[in-house]
Amino acid sequence: MTHEAARRADEPGSSASGGEPHAGLPGARRPLWRQRGFSIFWAAQTLSVLGDSFALIALPLLVLEATGSVARMGLLTAVGGAASVVAAVFAGAVVDRVDRRRLLIACDLVRMGLYGVIPLVWLFGPQLWLLYAVLPLCEAVGMLFAVGYVTAVRALVGTGQLTEANGRLNATAASAGVLGPLCAGLVAAWSGxxxxxxxxxxxFGVSAVCLFFVRFPTRSRTRTETPTATNAPTPTNAPTPTPDEQPGTRTGLWQDLRTGIVFLYGHPVLRSLTVLLFVFSFLTLGLNDLVIYHLKYDLGHDDGTVGTVMAAGALGTIAGALLVARIRRRLGFGATWTCSVAGCGLAFAGLGWASDVPVVAALSAVFLACAAMGGTCSMSLRQEVTPEHLLGRVTSAFWTLHYAAAPVGAAVLTWAAEEQGTAPVALAAGAICVLLAVTALLTPIRRAGRP
Incomplete structure (x- = not known):
């Protein structure tokens, strides 16, 4: 979840500093719908999410149908999450070294091949070992794609339209996420x-074809000044880049990760966000498994109902993604992010106690709406305040640090739910999320990006 800037940082045609658009980005002044590269990129990601939402439901259902265990579902989530964390260590260095377009296409093609193996093998009977082999590889490749995705959005639209662009990408992805889970539930019920x-x-194959027609602006080989948003906190103790941090200079992978960590530590708001999100991710990565188990075993519903609830929940993501830019302009980053985390906690606390499907769907929608607002805010801030040549490494370091404990959290959460039941586990996790929001009021996040 990113740090917000002030009003002008969210207005089309303005730079993050409130002046001219970022140099080298000729489309920065035009509306997003008139920028061909962004439009194709937008379509590719929408299609990719449409299909990816199938796996979001299908993979846990494969495990649940074979074992009946929410702990085994959580273990698969944990294994995939651990692979993401390991990949995040190196992802920033890779993204900052290679052609972004080729990297994104390659990631899509690799995932197409890996996921395509599962239905072929399943024709001969369930093979759980295959899921534990394929998912970590897909998650690692997905992390490379995700870091490249963050840098690609900024390259396509510039800093002045980042929140708007991220909001639109998240909103349309969520729209696809409404249809995807619904169809996935029906396909799972009919065909498995x-x-x-x-x-x-x-x-993923369709997404790769679309990305083939996207052209990213050439990255500058000279160091640019850090773009900072109006009313956004300046990284007062951020380090001055050393020669090995200059664009075009080759350094070791661990040095690249250290460079990103040093930048995060030097920015007061990003430092606070990283710490709080470390705990938030630990608590929430296993939420999807918990909801599916609650619907299937606690409430006794079928795969079609699971898909319907997930689709209804995705409506919350749409609402949050569409509203975030307007709310951020009005309230500033600090209030928007803090309220989003508190909303996630309250919704999470109620999920395990909900006994009616409509209530589960409504609480899922609230959680995802708040998560979309907080996530869009935090990603936009990181894009705004990070120099172009460091963006991949800073994003990689950010995700590595705040996501490091999430796989363990998913395993612990689902194991506890199997032992103690979903209701008390959801209540405890939700209460801690609310406590995180209160803690944020004691950090520089509170004063960040005030209108």
Whole structure:
């Protein structure tokens, strides 16, 4: 979840500093819908998310149908999450060294092949070992794609339209996420979860074709000044880049990670966000498994109901993504991010106690709406305040640090739910999320980006 800037940072045509658009980005003054590269990129990601939402439901259902254990579902989530953390250590260095367009296309093609194996093997019977082999690889490749995705958005639209662009990407991805889970639930009910994974594989192929027609602006080989947003906190103790941090200079992977960590530590708001999100991710990575288990075993519903609830929940993501830029302009980053985390906690606390499907769907929508607002805010801030040539490394360091404990959290959360039940576990996790929001009021996040 990113740090917000002030009003002018969110207005089309303005730079993050409130002056001219970022140099080298000729489309920065035009409306997003008139920028061809962004429009194609937008379509590619929407299609990819449409298919990916199939796997979001199908993979846990494959495990649940074979074992009946929410702890085994959580273990698969944890294994995939651990692979993401390991990949995040190196992802920033890779993204900052290679052609972004080729990297994104390659990631899509690799995931298409890996996910495509699952429905073929499942024709001969369930093979759980395959999921534990394929998912970590897909998650690692997905982390490379995600870091490249963050840098690609800024390259396409510039700093002045980042929040708007991120909001639109998240909103349309969520729109696809409404149809995706609904269809995934129906496909899983009719043909089995493995068939739904096959749809996900095909979506990555379509995304790769779309990305082939996107052209990113050439990255500058000279160091640029750090773009800072109006009313956004300046990294007063951020380090001055050393020669090995200059664009075009080759350094070791661990040095690249250290460079990103040093930048995060030097920015008061990013430092606070990283610490708080470390705990938030630990608590929430296993939420999807918890909801599916609650619907299937606690409430006794079928795969179609799971898909319907997930689709209804995705409506919350749409609402949050569409509202975030307007709310941020009015309230500033600090209030928007803090309220978002508190909303996530309250919704999470109620999920385990909800006994009616509509209530579960509504609470899921509230959680995802708040998560979308907080996530869009924090990503936009990181893009705004980070120099272009460091963006991949800073993003990689940020995700590595705040996501490091999430796989363990998913395993612990689902194990506790199997032992103690979903209701007390959800209440405890939600209460801690609310406590995180209160803690944020004692950090520089509170004063960040006030209108």
């Amino acid at each position: 979860p493995a068939a739904a994974v096959g749809v996900d594989a095909a979506s």
